[in-house]
Amino acid sequence: MKAVLKKLLTFIITVLLVTLFVFVAFEMIPGDAATARLGINATPEALEKMREEMGLTRPFFVRYFSWLGSFFFGDMGVSYSYGVSVRSMLASKLPITLTLTLMAFIMVVVLSIPIGLYSSKYEDRVFAKVIDVSGQLVMSIPPFFLGILVTYVFGMLLHMFTPGGFVSYDINFGKFISYLIFPALAIAVPKAAMSTKLLKTSILSERRLDYVRTAYSRGNSTMDVLYKHVLKNAVIPVITFLGMTLADIVAGSLVIEQVFSIPGYGRLLISSIANRDYPVVQAIIAIIAMIVIFINLLVDVTYQVLDPRLRGN
Amino acid sequence: MLEVTDLHIEIEDSVIPETVVYDFDISVSAGEIVGIVGESGSGKSMSAHAIAGLLSRKDMKKKGRIVFEGEELLTVSRSRLRKIQGDDIAVVFQEPMTSLNPVLTIGTQVEEALRIHSDLSDEELKKSALEMMRLVELDDVEELYYKYPHELSGGMRQRVMIAAALICDPKLLIADEPTTALDVTIQAQIIELLKKINREKGTAILFISHDLSVVRSLCGRVVVMNRGRIVEQGDAEEVFNNPKEEYTKNLIEAIPKFCKIAVPKKNTDRKPLLEVRSVSARYKKVTGYLIPGTKQKTIVKNASFTMYEGEIMGLVGESGSGKTTLGKTILGMLDDTEGEIIHYSKMPQMIFQDPYGSLNPTKTIGWILQEPLRIKGGFSAKERSEKAKEMLSLVGLDEGILARRPSALSGGQRQRVCIALALMLEPRLIIADEPVSALDVTVSNQVINLLIELNKKLGIAILFISHDLKVVYELCSRIIVMKDGEIVEQGTDEEIFNNPKKEYTKQLLLSAGYTD
Numbered sequence: 001m002k003a004v005l006k007k008l009l010t011f012i013i014t015v016l017l018v019t020l021f022v023f024v025a026f027e028m029i030p031g032d033a034a035t036a037r038l039g040i041n042a043t044p045e046a047l048e049k050m051r052e053e054m055g056l057t058r059p060f061f062v063r064y065f066s067w068l069g070s071f072f073f074g075d076m077g078v079s080y081s082y083g084v085s086v087r088s089m090l091a092s093k094l095p096i097t098l099t100l101t102l103m104a105f106i107m108v109v110v111l112s113i114p115i116g117l118y119s120s121k122y123e124d125r126v127f128a129k130v131i132d133v134s135g136q137l138v139m140s141i142p143p144f145f146l147g148i149l150v151t152y153v154f155g156m157l158l159h160m161f162t163p164g165g166f167v168s169y170d171i172n173f174g175k176f177i178s179y180l181i182f183p184a185l186a187i188a189v190p191k192a193a194m195s196t197k198l199l200k201t202s203i204l205s206e207r208r209l210d211y212v213r214t215a216y217s218r219g220n221s222t223m224d225v226l227y228k229h230v231l232k233n234a235v236i237p238v239i240t241f242l243g244m245t246l247a248d249i250v251a252g253s254l255v256i257e258q259v260f261s262i263p264g265y266g267r268l269l270i271s272s273i274a275n276r277d278y279p280v281v282q283a284i285i286a287i288i289a290m291i292v293i294f295i296n297l298l299v300d301v302t303y304q305v306l307d308p309r310l311r312g313n
Numbered sequence: 314m315l316e317v318t319d320l321h322i323e324i325e326d327s328v329i330p331e332t333v334v335y336d337f338d339i340s341v342s343a344g345e346i347v348g349i350v351g352e353s354g355s356g357k358s359m360s361a362h363a364i365a366g367l368l369s370r371k372d373m374k375k376k377g378r379i380v381f382e383g384e385e386l387l388t389v390s391r392s393r394l395r396k397i398q399g400d401d402i403a404v405v406f407q408e409p410m411t412s413l414n415p416v417l418t419i420g421t422q423v424e425e426a427l428r429i430h431s432d433l434s435d436e437e438l439k440k441s442a443l444e445m446m447r448l449v450e451l452d453d454v455e456e457l458y459y460k461y462p463h464e465l466s467g468g469m470r471q472r473v474m475i476a477a478a479l480i481c482d483p484k485l486l487i488a489d490e491p492t493t494a495l496d497v498t499i500q501a502q503i504i505e506l507l508k509k510i511n512r513e514k515g516t517a518i519l520f521i522s523h524d525l526s527v528v529r530s531l532c533g534r535v536v537v538m539n540r541g542r543i544v545e546q547g548d549a550e551e552v553f554n555n556p557k558e559e560y561t562k563n564l565i566e567a568i569p570k571f572c573k574i575a576v577p578k579k580n581t582d583r584k585p586l587l588e589v590r591s592v593s594a595r596y597k598k599v600t601g602y603l604i605p606g607t608k609q610k611t612i613v614k615n616a617s618f619t620m621y622e623g624e625i626m627g628l629v630g631e632s633g634s635g636k637t638t639l640g641k642t643i644l645g646m647l648d649d650t651e652g653e654i655i656h657y658s659k660m661p662q663m664i665f666q667d668p669y670g671s672l673n674p675t676k677t678i679g680w681i682l683q684e685p686l687r688i689k690g691g692f693s694a695k696e697r698s699e700k701a702k703e704m705l706s707l708v709g710l711d712e713g714i715l716a717r718r719p720s721a722l723s724g725g726q727r728q729r730v731c732i733a734l735a736l737m738l739e740p741r742l743i744i745a746d747e748p749v750s751a752l753d754v755t756v757s758n759q760v761i762n763l764l765i766e767l768n769k770k771l772g773i774a775i776l777f778i779s780h781d782l783k784v785v786y787e788l789c790s791r792i793i794v795m796k797d798g799e800i801v802e803q804g805t806d807e808e809i810f811n812n813p814k815k816e817y818t819k820q821l822l823l824s825a826g827y828t829d
Binding site: 209 | 362365367392395396397398399400403404406408411412413414415416417418425426429430461463474477478
């Protein structure tokens with residue numbers, strides 16, 4: 001219980017720091033929101049008036065905390081470029097990016113665990129070696145390039161999906177999911193290859209430990225030794241890796257959205273940065289940070305469940 | 314019950330197949346305790362694992378016959394072998410620390426074999442597990458059942474291992490060095506426990522050990538192995554009293570027997586070398602969050618003693634008594650200490666227990682030996698290499714070793730390199746922390762002789778940290794006994810061994826089998 005409270009506290013502090021960091025960053029970028037809105041030809045008087053109106057003349061920390069306060073009550077301000085509430089803009093896009101990220105994350109787990117088990121069990125077989133080599137190969141391909149390849153092979157050649165034919169979740173959920181499969185795959189495959197390799201190495205080194213011999217001496221079959229003894233120990237480093245890789249997956253989603261023309265946070269973030277639409281950018285970054293930190297929290301809790309040695313410390 | 318004839322074991326996975334066990338014959342009848350003794354690499358564990366069916370059928374080629382209760386274990390089907398494993402033949406391994414699965418509860422592991430070999434319900438399994446845990450004299454078993462291995466001490470873990478092995482009431486228990494990793498007092502308790510199990514349940518025990526005195530106290534019959542072959546076997550008393558083979562004689566000779574192998578130099582001038590005054594040492598553990606606090610654990614409490622030029626002083630105690638920490642404190646390796654440590658000469662050097670982990674595997678011996686001089690500075694390359702050669706010859710090693718890496722050396726050679734390394738800066742005092750406990754008896758004796766020789770030749774004082782009273786008796790002229798961080802008693806060897814004042818010292822002497 002104490003450990004969970006600790007994690008929760010970490011969660012809050014990290015969110016505060018990330019949002020503060022974003023705020024400071026925009027403070028330091030030349031050109032402010034008033035200029036962005038009125039254009040570079042505006043008169044100094046008009047700019048001053050606009051700053052006054054937008055509350056930009058208030059001290060930095062007053063602005064930060066007033067933004068933070070309204071953010072946590074769901075008010076994210078109004079978009080400079082579109083004049084609509086940021087909240088309504090983001091609310092409709094959140095499910096898209098979140099689904100893409102989660103699908104990619106699940107794919108990493110679903111792909112890497114069975115393949116890792118297979119290649120550690122039959123490490124001498126030709127197929128396991130093929131997996132090894134191809135894993136090495138895809139690990140070194142950046143997701144956006146893999147995205148282009150996937151679009152070409154599965155979209156243009158095999159016609160398994162229509163590139164650019166994104167369907168929103170509120171129109172047809174089934175089509176929405178099936179369109180996201182390939183982008184998610186492009187994000188997941190390099191990470192899955194890394195995680196497979198890690199699991200394989202981890203299983204192989206666990207298998208050499210003394211407790212495995214003990215398990216055999218009690219009459220366990222090879223399968224039982226693997227599933228009841230080795231796997232529980234071997235997944236611990238893999239879970240750490242998955243936790244660390246999550247931020248990468250989110251970042252990957254933002255990039256992949258560009259490649260596959262998915263109207264999620266990625267595209268909105270990029271256009272908002274270009275337009276200096278600060279309320280949107282700040283809100284997106286804060287939300288993404290919260291998602292990443294929250295899933296990390298889940299990973300930490302899983303960790304404690306899996307490894308009794310970490311409990312109570 | 315068990316009949317092994319002409320067993321050969323060959324390791325297949327190396328480029329050149331290597332035979333590790335030849336012509337191994339052994340028979341164990343119901344209710345009997347048979348010991349297999351030999352030094353490391355003699356093939357004793359390998360043979361025992363072969364009997365338990367624990368050697369890979371693919372990588373280990375086996376010839377001969379292992380007949381257990383009329384069944385030929387080498388050719389029986391895998392599924393049949395699994396039925397025998399854990400049910401009729403159970404094994405207790407050497408390392409209780411690593412032989413238990415760290416992420417499973419004690420209860421799960423104790424009842425596992427019974428779960429595999431019976432159809433009992435969870436409740437019945439738990440009942441049997443608790444009963445077995447009580448039989449091996451564990452306390453608070455209800456609570457222990459839900460604990461994890463890391464929460465238990467070494468002795469408790471070994472009891473758990475034994476309970477787990479006995480849960481199916483096996484006919485044969487193979488105990489592979491079950492006491493080697495434990496403290497003397499715990500060792501004696503485990504041996505008593507095995508005797509009790511044999512007496513009460515009639516379980517036959519095949520006991521593997523490098524420790525002849527343990528084997529002698531437990532086994533009715535004994536098999537002596539060397540380099541994969543059986544050298545001699547027979548009735549235990551007969552073998553120990555009238556060994557026929559030269560190898561057995563040497564082995565028995567090498568048993569530490571509470572005898573002085575060297576009369577330590579008596580120092581008349583008593584020039585102090587090191588003074589330790591009311592020294593305490595603590596380890597800090599960071600606790601709390603946001604507002605950091607520290608929890609302190611005092612490992613050494615208020616220790617005071619003086620060492621004189623050229624003497625060999627023993628520092629004895631069981632694991633966790635704080636003896637290693639005291640050694641490190643003297644060298645200034647810890648931050649949080651109290652009290653005064655006065656060095657009357659150069660900084661002492663330390664030799665560690667594990668000669669495998671103490672040397673950087675990626676460097677050559679020459680590089681390793683020269684390192685202290687490189688760090689100190691002011692020596693030419695020629696001076697450094699001359700010095701390394703000189704120290705190497707002092708510890709009885711050939712200079713051909715300089716270009717090799719630690720992996721090419723045996724345990725005994727590595728420990729000699731560690732000693733040479735400690736000598737590079739010409740200290741007047743060496744702190745030797747369990748320098749022989751990872752070595753075989755014969756090798757251990759050589760290292761001890763080397764230390765005595767260095768003491769005589771160079772007049773170097775040695776603070777000898779050990780849990781082994783026999784070794785301490787052999788070479789120390791004064792002894793400090795530690796328990797739970799405190800110095801219980803200190804005095805000359807005569808005083809400690811023949812006239813101990815404290816109950817704890819008496820108890821230690823008793824468990825080590827010392828009688829005057």
